[in-house]
Amino acid sequence: MRYPAKTIAALSAAFLLTIALAFKKSGPPAPKPVVIAYVGGFRGLIANPDSIAVEKLTHINYAFVDVKNGQAWLTNEKTDTVNFRRLNALKTRNPELKILISIGGWAWSENFSDAVLTPEGRALFAHTSVDIIRKYKLDGVDIDWEYPGVPGEEGNIYRPEDKQNYTLMFQAIRASLDSLEKETAGKYLLTTAVGGGKYFIEHTEMDKAQQYLDFVNIMSYDYKTNGTGIAGHHTNLYGSTKDSTEASADRSVQYFLRAGVPANKIVMGCAFYGRGWQLPNGDKRGLNQQAVKGARSGGYTRLKDSLMVQGYKRHWDKRAKAPYLWHPGQNIFITYDDERSVREKCRYVKKHHLAGVMFWEYSSDPKGYLLSSIHQTFTK
Template sequence: MRRLLGAAIAITTVLAGAAAAPAAAGASAHRDGFVRVGYFTQWGIYGRAFPVKKLDTSGAASRLTHINYAFGNVSEDGRCYVDGGPGEGDAWADYQRPVPAEESVDGVADTWGEPLNGNFGQLQKLKAKHKNLKVLISLGGWSWSTYFSNAALTDASRKRFVASCIDLYLKGNLPNPDGGAGGPGSLAGVFDGIDLDWEWPGSNGEPGNVVRPEDKRNFTKLLAEFRAQLDALGKKSRKHYELTAFVPAAPATIDAGFEVKKIFKYLDFATVQGYDFHGTWELRANQQSALRVPAGAPDNPDFSVDSTIQAWIDRGAPRKELVLGVPYFGRGWTGVTGGRNGLFGSATGPAPATFEAGSEDYKNLKTLPSGGFTVHRDLRAGHAWLWDGTTFWTYDDPAVVLQKTLYIRTRGLGGAMMWSLDGDDDNATLTRTIHFALR
C-alpha cells in the first residue's frame, strides 16, 4: 500500500496543484486540525455484519476524529424520538439488543436489563477506548427528513424540537417501555453533539417530504436554536457540544435551502455531498464522484467535487469549515454500449449488486479486477471506474481517495467525511488512506 500511496502522491501533487486554487491564508495553521468524519449506519449490523467492534479491530476508530450515527428520526409533530415501529426506527439495534461477547468492543457480552445495550452501548465502550473520538447523532437522512419542515416552522416548534433532541440524545433520557435497556440518563455522555441531515430544506428529497418556501430561513433559525440550547447545556457541563450539517452538491438546492453566509455562524463545520453526481436514475454510465468534470462529459453544466466546493465558497462558506464527503460505495450500470471504455455509454439498467441494484460497497468492488473487470483512470479529472465490456462501476479506490485528500489540503478545506464506514474493507483501507494524508 505504501508503494501505491507514494506513486499516487507524486502524480496527484502535480495535478491538484495545477488545477486547484491556492489555500486560504489560514489553511496552514488549520492543517493540523483536519477532521475525519465517518458515518456508522444503524442497520449495518445486519446484512453487512458490521458491528461497532469492527471500527476498533479494523483500525478505523483510531484514525477518525468523529463518528456520525445514522440516523435519528423526526416525528410529524416535530420532535426527536426513538421508535421500533416498521419504517420508524430500530430501538433494538440502537440500544436494546444484548450484544454478544464476540461482537463487543471490550469482549464482554451485554445482559438484559443493563442501562445501555445495542449500538449505543458499544459506542460508549469505543469512546472509553479511544478518548479523543467524538460521536454525533445524525438526524434525518434521505428517509427521515419527512417532517423537518414541521419541526423548523415556528419559534415554538423549533424550541420544542431542539429540546426533545437534547433530552433524548445528550441528556440521555431513553424510553424504557419493557424494563430492558433505557431509562433516565442511560445515554448521557455517549453523544458529543448533533448533525443535521435535512435532505433538503426548500427542495424535494424523498417523495412525501414536507417542503415549504420558508424552509430556507427556518433552517438558519433552527441552527440558531440548536446552538443556543447546546451552549446552554455546555455551560452547565463545561463541554462544547458540536453542531454540524450535511449539505448538498446541486447549486439549485443550495440556493433554495441555505443562507450560506449565515449558517456557518452556528455550525462547527458542514459535510459536503461529494458523490451521487450521477447514478442509475439515469441510463448513461457516468462518474458519481469525480474531482473535476471529465473531458467529453455530455452534461453541461455537470457536477464535480471542485464545482461543488466552489459553489459553496462563492456563496460565502468558509473553506476551513467545508468537509468533503467521500463515497465508500460505487454506482453501477449494466447493458452498457458505446462510450470510452464504458464511460458515457448507454445503459439498460442498474448493475446487479449485493444489497441494492446499482450500488455496491468498496470492499466488494475492489475484488472485481480479479473477476474480469479492468480498472480505468482519468487522473486529471480524478476518478476511476471498472469495466468488463458490459457492466460499468464508478468508485473511489485508495488512489482516488488520496487525490481527494491532497485536494482538501490544497484548497484549505476542513477535512473529509466518509459515507459510510461499513463500505470499507476489514483493514479500513480507505480510512487509513485518508488518515495517512490528513493527520
C-alpha cells in the same frame, strides 16, 4: 561607527523578518484534518463495533435519528441505545473521538419542514435533539436535511419558508447546545450534511447558517445514480468533460465557498461504495454514455476483493481524477472511490485548507482500504 541609511533599513527589515518567522514557528499548529465516518445504526445493532478503526477517525456520525411529531425520535430505541453505549466505549482507544447523532437522511427528511416551521416547533425539535445528547452522553448533533425547499423523495413536505427556517433551526439547536455546555462544562458540536448541487445553495442561506455550525459536510457523491440516465462518475473530484455544469467535488466546494461558508468549516465527502449501470455496447467503456438500466455494484471491499478479479478492469480518468470499472463481456460500468482517488481528495483538502473529509458509510469497506489511505495521506 555610523551606517548608511540604506544599510540600517536593510538590517531592520532582516530583524523584523527574523522575529516574524520565530513567532510563526512558535504559534499554534494548524488543526489536523477531521476524518468523519458515518456509521449506520438504521439496520439495527452495529456489527462488530470493536473492529471500527477509531484511531484513524476524529468523529463518528451515528445514522440515523428520525424526525417524528416535530421531535428528534429514536425509532429503533432498543438497538440505538446499545449502539450508543458500544460507540462510547471506543473512546478508551481514542479519547479524542467525538460521537454525534445524525438526524434525517434520505428516508427520514420528509418531516423537517413541518418540525421547524414555527418558533415553538423549532424549540421543541432543538430540545429533543439535545436531550438525546444529554441522556446518552454524546458529543453533538449533525443535521442531514437532504432537500430543504425542494421535492426530494415521494411524500416529502417542503415549502418556500424552508430557506429561512433552515437557518433558524440551527440557531435553536445551537442555543440548546450552549445551555447544555453551561450545565455540563462540556463542548458540543453542531454540523450538517449538505447536497453538493447548486440547488442546495439556492434553497438555503448558507452564509447565515454557517455561523451556528462547526462543519458543513458536503455529500460530494451520488452525482450520478443508477438507472436509465447517463453512466458517469458519481464521486469525482473534477469534471470529466468540458461541460462547465458537470457535477464534481471541486465544483461543490466552490459553490459553498461563494455562498459564504469558510473553507475551514467545509468537509469533503468520499464514497465508500459504487454505482453501476448496464450499457448497450462497449462505446468508450461506458463512461458518459446512455445506460440501459442500473447494475449492482456494492461497497469498496467487495469491489476490490471480488469484482476486480472477476473480469472487471479498472480504469483511471485523468481529468476527473476518478476511477471506474468496466466489464467488457457484460458491458457494465461502475463508478466509485478507490485508494488513489481518496488520496487526491485529501491532498485537495490540505491544499485548499478545508476542514477534512467524511465518508458514507463505514460498513461498506470493512477491511479499511480507503480509511487507511486517508489516514496515511493526512499523517504524512
